[in-house]
Amino acid sequence: MAVSRMRTVGARGDRLLIYLLISAAVVGSFAVLDAGYARAMAAGEGLLSAEWKRHLLWLGVFVVVFQITSRAPVRVLRGLSVVFYLGAFLGAILVFVPGVGVAAGGAQRWIGIGPITLQPGELLKPATILFLACVTSIELPAVNRYRRDLAARLDRSLTPFCVRVLPWVLVLLSLVLVEREPDLGTAAMIGAGAYGVLLLGRARWPLLVGLLIAALAIGAVFATSRDYRMERIATHASRWDPSVVKGPGLQAAQSEVAMAFGGASGVGIGQGRAKHVLPAATTDFVFTTIAEEFGLIGSGLVILLLGGISIRLIMLSMRLKDRFSRVVVGGIGWWIGLQSILNLLMAGAAIPPVGIPLPFISYGGSSLLALAIGLGAAQAALKMESHTEEKIAPDSHRRRHRRTRLSRA
């Protein structure tokens, strides 16, 4: 009985997760419509903003990519994750290539491919998790210490280097690239994702603690190395100063006051003022409009929704036995949770503005694409695991998978 139920869950991945995702997509498309009409009206585009239409298009892309990815066999995804990572990494380099890279708002974060612009930094978030999950689950071949031929020497030196050292070098490099765009928020999120892989992948505690200390130290150095970052912190603290509130403190102050304006029950659909004032009303500060118009009830629901998705993913990962699958599912959950927390704290003016979107809710094609790939992979891993689960059952007709798995072991 338990097994047959397991099968139905497994065939579709996790149903609750799907429902949560659909809810998030609905909330997101509404929020982008609501927060976007203010700018659209001001620009004479009419009620339906261009970004809302693009958001719906990207939601379509999300569904297609999610469906394809979640149907792919895990071993294929494992192999592809390396390719995906290298592609995203290349994108992060292309950002700086004139003609391909696109700048806006004083930062070089996008690449233009025909009519669409992509933000490789966003794609690097799931790519890093998938890539590190892949390389940390590779088992090095047993080596014969006493053989002296070239193959054995390479097995002892080059292979461990390529599998155990090089990926981390690449990840560090990608952090530097993204930070240089400059996009400290995204770089920090990529780093946090990598840290999640180590945490869930059971790295030794001294390493984890050491990395945490190092990250804090590097963060402190970064915050103080560039004047504008230090200034941003100082600005945030004094955002209600008359000299600051209309300039650099505008976003945080306006977001905070809008939420306060909303209060417990909100000002009502479409009645918010923040979207008329905030420059990033549909992207980084999309939560502001939800909290303003729907009050604490609305903001609480969004918090529960995003918390539910991320924690559900990590809880599901606990059941998984396959190392890659476990780390991917948990890592994606970790990433979504952490990014949500940071964005929500920023919108609530608890921390200085960092340029990271709210998963599912913020407008942004790259963000949705990254989520589609990450969640698709997680869903695929969940399905796969339910198949392997069936292996324990006496009547197994999934030999193909079993054989594959065994052959790799």
Next chain:
Amino acid sequence: MWRSRNRDTSGDGPARARIAIGFLTFGFLLVGANQLRVQVSARDEILASADGVGQLVTERAVPAERGRIYSADGRLLARSAKLFKMGMTPDRVPLSPAFFADLSEATGVSAAELMDFAARGGPGRDWEDLLSRSQRDAVRRIRADYQADGLWTKSAGRREYPMGPLAAPIIGWVTDGRGRTGLEASLESSLAGEKGLVVGVTDRSGRFIPWLTRSILSRPVRNGADVYLTIDSEIQRAAMQSLAAQCELQKADDGVVVVLNPINGDILALATWPDFDPDDPREALLGAAEGLRVVGPELNPAVGLRFEPGSMFKAFTVALGIDTGVIESGETVTCEGRKRITDRVIRCAGDHRLKAHGAVTKELCIEASCNVAAATWAVEIGFNRLAEMIRGLGLLDRPGIGLTGEVEGDLDFDEYNKTLQAANLGFGQSLNATPVALAGAFAVFANDGMLVRPRLIMKIGAEEQPVRFGGRVFRPETARQVLAMMEQVVQGEHGTGRSLRIPGYRLAGKTGTAQKRDPETGRMDSGMYVSSFVGYVPAESPKAVVLVMIDNPSAGQYYGAQVAGPVFDQVCRFLINYWKMPAERASEENVAAR
């Protein structure tokens, strides 16, 4: 960990996942707590601090449009130019080359300069380059396209004066949006209007969102009123040009021409010299400060300077003499060229030499300008009656035409030797009056002895400025009689203004040549003169009184007819032509016969 196998059997996985779940749960709880703080517990404090710095609602003043000034013939004399300035706050514009290229194309400011400024950071500034309305719209489009919140435009507050220096002494100019002098200053409250106030919520581009605007706290803008003057732009132009030419020729300190409609007191032209450029008065201001010009652009000599009327005052003396019965018809005074009155000697002068007029009738007193006769009658009239008339003529009042810097006339009531003072008053000395007040006073002869106060402002907005009558000064027949005497000044064979005849037309007038008191020694024989001429065109029921005063001509000539006369002549010829006055055949023949 590297050696751990794919298939985990250690059972440590759930523990690590639980740590992650715990961490995220803590994070989400933190978010929830923060929302609770912002939206419920600390809500009032946040709203209060936002209100304190004007972030909850925006209050914005809506600048009122400054009123225009029109001449009586509908010519625009002053208006606010629809020009704009662009400004930028560096931190809030995109640093993309395309943005600066577009902005440069729209405004004409070099892209390199804009980019350099934006890249350097620091406080915002605006550019002096003036933008037209279409350029302003282009800048606004760029602002929307690039979401450049730090880009703004504002009205440049410039004032346009289509007649330039020709109307500048009346209009004045505006500095920093406020009238500095002239009507711009005196009518500031009417012209400026009242700025409005909008209180509400603005969107990113700074526009108010209609349904979030608080109408109770907002106040509509009241634009400045348009002002209509009595000035005729063509007469003003002619008067300004004639005056400037003559003042330059005569090397005068300053000069004034007042052209007045005697029936209603409307000032048709108010020309002064030296003139200045209202678009850029700095040069004139500097010239006045350095003493290069006697009269600065902030002083209108027509209302701000006092002159002795000199001989032209004899017309008033004779009129009062007739009205009071002091001068009986046919009565003569014998002029020997000099007359002792108390301890002083009054002299009649003609072409620098003492001149005895012989038996002088009241007609000849005006025509030949005899000081002795005028002084004799003035003493008989007495100081009190003269002073009463002077008051009645408004010569001691401010002109009251609405200009800045108007001064009152000046008559010394404390002088102990009232007899001598009356004698001096008889031919226009020991009295100082502004040119506009004098012109107004002379209009009584063209208005059957009734005084009409000069009027410059016809209408402020819809509010008509009334014609102000000053009451009767002379009997109607006296006024007509004196006007006929003044016709002889031009048309008569002894007339001091006989050089000013215009064939086919009968003109009337009176010359005036007053010695100026030396500002340093206080003596009258300083060699400084005020040459003046007041005239009527035509002599029969005049349509205009023209007063010309030229202060301190230093090119050798100083007689009123020689110095001020030519300006009167040119203005009259212009008026005749401009109003298409019919020529009188008979008098044309008269003139031809002479």
